[in-house]
Amino acid sequence: MSMPSAAALIRCKRDGVRLDANQLRAVAQGIGDGSWSEGQIAAFAMAVAWRGMSIDECLQFTLALCDSGQRLRWDHLPGPVLDKHSTGGVGDGVSLLLAPLLAACGGYVPMISGRGLGHTGGTLDKLESLAGYDVHPTTARLCQVVGEVGCAIVGQGAGLVPADRRLYAVRDVTATVDVAELMVASILSKKLAGGAQALVLDIKTGSGAQLPGMEAARALAERMLATAAGTGISLRVAFSDMGQVLGREAGNALELRAVLDLLRGRRGDNPRLRALSLELAAELLCMGGLARDRGEADRRVRMALDSGAAAERFARMVSALGGPADLLERPDAHLTVAPIRRAVLASESGHVAAIDVRALGQVVVDLGGGRTRPEQVLDHAVGLAEVSGRGDAIDAGQPLAIVHARSADAADAAVASVRRAFRIAPEAPPAVALWQWRAPAECAA
Numbered sequence: 290m291s292m293p294s295a296a297a298l299i300r301c302k303r304d305g306v307r308l309d310a311n312q313l314r315a316v317a318q319g320i321g322d323g324s325w326s327e328g329q330i331a332a333f334a335m336a337v338a339w340r341g342m343s344i345d346e347c348l349q350f351t352l353a354l355c356d357s358g359q360r361l362r363w364d365h366l367p368g369p370v371l372d373k374h375s376t377g378g379v380g381d382g383v384s385l386l387l388a389p390l391l392a393a394c395g396g397y398v399p400m401i402s403g404r405g406l407g408h409t410g411g412t413l414d415k416l417e418s419l420a421g422y423d424v425h426p427t428t429a430r431l432c433q434v435v436g437e438v439g440c441a442i443v444g445q446g447a448g449l450v451p452a453d454r455r456l457y458a459v460r461d462v463t464a465t466v467d468v469a470e471l472m473v474a475s476i477l478s479k480k481l482a483g484g485a486q487a488l489v490l491d492i493k494t495g496s497g498a499q500l501p502g503m504e505a506a507r508a509l510a511e512r513m514l515a516t517a518a519g520t521g522i523s524l525r526v527a528f529s530d531m532g533q534v535l536g537r538e539a540g541n542a543l544e545l546r547a548v549l550d551l552l553r554g555r556r557g558d559n560p561r562l563r564a565l566s567l568e569l570a571a572e573l574l575c576m577g578g579l580a581r582d583r584g585e586a587d588r589r590v591r592m593a594l595d596s597g598a599a600a601e602r603f604a605r606m607v608s609a610l611g612g613p614a615d616l617l618e619r620p621d622a623h624l625t626v627a628p629i630r631r632a633v634l635a636s637e638s639g640h641v642a643a644i645d646v647r648a649l650g651q652v653v654v655d656l657g658g659g660r661t662r663p664e665q666v667l668d669h670a671v672g673l674a675e676v677s678g679r680g681d682a683i684d685a686g687q688p689l690a691i692v693h694a695r696s697a698d699a700a701d702a703a704v705a706s707v708r709r710a711f712r713i714a715p716e717a718p719p720a721v722a723l724w725q726w727r728a729p730a731e732c733a734a
Contacts, residue, residue, distance in 0.1 A: 295319055295329045298332045302336040309324070310349040317350065319524060321452030322359035327459055334456065334465040340588075342470040347512060347591065348519040350470075352403045356450035358445075359428070361399060361484040362527035365485055366436065369577030370708050371396040371419035372485035373380040373477050374571055376495045376500065376509070377466075380534035380676070384442060385548040386566040386594075387504070387573075389602035392439025393593035394570075397578050399435045399482040400442045401449060403457060405552030405659045408650030413444045416544040418669040419623055422612035431687055441610065459718045467499040473516050478480045480522060487523040487576035489569050489633050495532030495721075497646025510727055523576055526727040529565055533679040536562040536729065540658045540672015542624045549620050561723055566590060568724060627670040628691035631700040633707040639690075641681045642714035649673060649690075652706045655693075656699055671695055673707065680717045 293315050301308060308316070316333060325333075342350065371391050375381055381719040388398040405529045407409035413424045426434070433563040434441040437517050453475050459655035460466050460475075480488050490513055493499065500506050510526040517524040529535075536548045537558045547559055551566075580586035593599045600617055602688045606613040613623045616713045653659050657668035676690040677683060694700035 294320075295325050295333075299329065299332045302333060302340055303718060305340045306393050306717075307343055308414050313346065313350045314353040314356070317353035317357045317452040317720040319710075320455050321496045328457045329458055331465075333462055334463055334468065334472070336470060338465050338468045338469050344512065347470050347473050349478045351474045351481070352504045354450055354453045354456075354474055355481040356449050358482060359448045360482050361373065361428070361432070361449075362725065363397060363399070363435070363484045364721075366397050368395045368397050371398055371489070371573045371577050372400055372480055373478065373489045373491065373573065375491040376493050376498065378460065378535055379409060379497045379538045379561070379646050379653075380536040380544060381410065381413065381493070381722075382536060382544045382548045382562060383566045383569065384493065385415065385545065385603070386551060386562070386599070388440040388442050389552070389599040389606065390570040390593050391573055394574055396439065396573065396577055396587050397435055398440040399431065399485075400440065400482045400586045401445055401479045402442055403444070403462075403479075406661065408497070408647050408654060410541065410555060410650070410653070410659070412442060414669070415541045416442060416489065416666055418665075419607060419612040419616065420624065422607060423610045428686050434606065438605045438609055440606055442606070443480065445630075450478050451526060453478050455534065461660060466720045467507070469500075469512055471712060472509065473513050475516060476513070476519060477522070481520055485522060487573060488517070489573055489576070490524060491565075491569060492526060493531035494528055494556055495530050495646065496644065497531040497534070497650060498574070498662050500516065503636045524675055525572060525576060527569065527572070527724050528727070529724040530721050531646055532721055534646060534673075534676045535565065537676050537678075538672060538674050539649055539653050539676060540656075540674075541669040542626075543665065543672045543674050543693065545622060546624055549617065552594070554595065554597070561678075563594075565723055567594065567704050571618065572726075574683035576626045625670040627668075627695055629694045629697060629700045630654045630702050631692040632688040633690045633692060633704050634718055635683045635689050635711070635713060636685060636708070637713050638685045639713040639715050640681060640717040641677050641679050641683060641711060642682050642716075642718050643712040645677055645710040648706060648710040649676065655706070656694055656703055668695055671699075675712070680720065682717070683713060
C-alpha cells in the first residue's frame with residue numbers, strides 16, 4: 290500500500306475528514322523522518338486548528354508521535370516514575386523545583402521538557418543558562434542519571450519523539466501553540482516516550498496563559514483526560530493562576546537563580562512558586578503510592594525542601610549532565626548577568642489591580658530571552674526581576690519591575706511596555722486562588 294502524500298493528508302484534514310490511525314501514522318512519520326517540509330507541517334497544524342480532531346484522532350496521533358522514536362523503559366527502578374507538565378506560563382519554574390523534590394522522596398523523574406512557546410518560557414532554555422548542561426544526553430546517559438540521582442530534566446533527544454520535536458518548533462511560530470488537539474498529542478506523546486506512570490498536568494489560566502479562559506482550560510482538561518485513558522498513564526489535572534507572574538522573575542537565568550534561592554532555603558519573595566511546587570509534588574507522591582495520605586505527602590515534600598535534600602538532588606543532576614559541580618555554592622559564578630538594569634516606576638499610588646502577563650512575557654521575548662524563529666539563539670541574561678504581583682500596594686515612584694537588558698534602547702522599549710502592562714487602582718482586587726484541582730486531590734485509600 291502506497292503512503293498517502295502530505296498534500297492529500299493536509300487536504301483531508303482541511304476539508305474536515307476524520308483521519309484514521311494509518312493516516313495519522315503517515316503524518317507523524319512524514320514529520321519525523323523529514324520528508325514533510327516545514328510549510329507542510331505548518332499547513333497541517335493550521336488545518337487542525339480550523340477543523341479540530343476527535344478524541345480518537347487525538348489518541349491515535351499521540352500514539353503515532355510517540356512511536357516515531359524510541360520509548361524509555363524503567364522496569365528496573367525500585368520506585369514509581371512520576372512527571373509533570375505545564376501548559377506554559379511566565380515565571381514558571383515549577384519543573385526545576387518539582388523534579389528534585391520528587392527524587393528526594395523516592396520517586397524517579399525522567400522529565401522530557403520543552404523550550405519556550407510564544408510568550409511563555411521553556412524549562413530547557415532556563416537550564417541552558419548553565420554552561421555545559423547537556424539537554425540532549427544519550428539514552429544511556431539519561432538512564433544512568435535517572436537511576437543514580439532520581440531525576441533528569443532533558444529535551445527530546447534525537448531518538449525521542451522526533452515528529453513532535455519538529456511539530457513543536459513549527460507551532461511556536463505559526464500561531465498554533467494554543468490548539469488543544471496539538472497540545473494534547475504533544476504533551477502525552479513526550480510523557481509516554483519518557484515512560485511516565487503518573488502525570489500531573491498544570492493548566493494555566495489568566496492573562497499570561499496559552500488558554501486564558503477557564504472554559505477553554507476545562508475543555509483541554511477533559512480532552513487530555515479522555516485521551517490519556519487510552520494510553521495507560523494515570524493523570525490528574527490542576528488549574529493554576531497565570532493572572533500574574535508565578536514567581537517574581539521572568540527570563541531564563543533570572544528564573545533559575547530564583548529556583549536556586551528556594552532550594553537553598555532562601556524563600557525570599559517567591560511564595561507562589563514555592564507553594565505550587567509543593568502542592569503538585571505532594572499530589573504526585575500520592576499518585577505514586579509514596580505517601581499513606583495527603584498529610585504525610587505534604588510533610589515529606591516540605592521536609593525534602595527545607596532539609597536541603599531536594600537541593601542536593603538538583604546539584605547532582607546538574608553535575609551529572611555536564612553542568613557546574615559547585616552551582617549551589619557559587620551560583621553567581623555560573624549565571625550570566627545583563628549589563629543594563631532599569632526600574633519601571635509606578636506613575637501613581639494605589640494597588641496593582643490587573644496585569645497583562647502575556648505582554649510581560651512578550652517583553653522578555655523582545656529583549657532576546659525568547660524566540661521569534663525556531664533557530665534563534667537566546668540571551669539568557671535578559672528579562673524582568675522583582676515583578677509586582679496583583680493586589681500589591683504601590684506608591685508613585687516605586688518600582689513595578691526591574692528590566693534586565695542588553696542595550697539602552699532595548700531597556701527603554703521594555704520599560705514602556707512593562708508600564709503599560711500594569712493597571713493601578715485605589716482598591717486591591719479580589720483574591721484569586723493559586724490553584725484548584727479538577728477533582729478532589731486525595732491519596733488513594
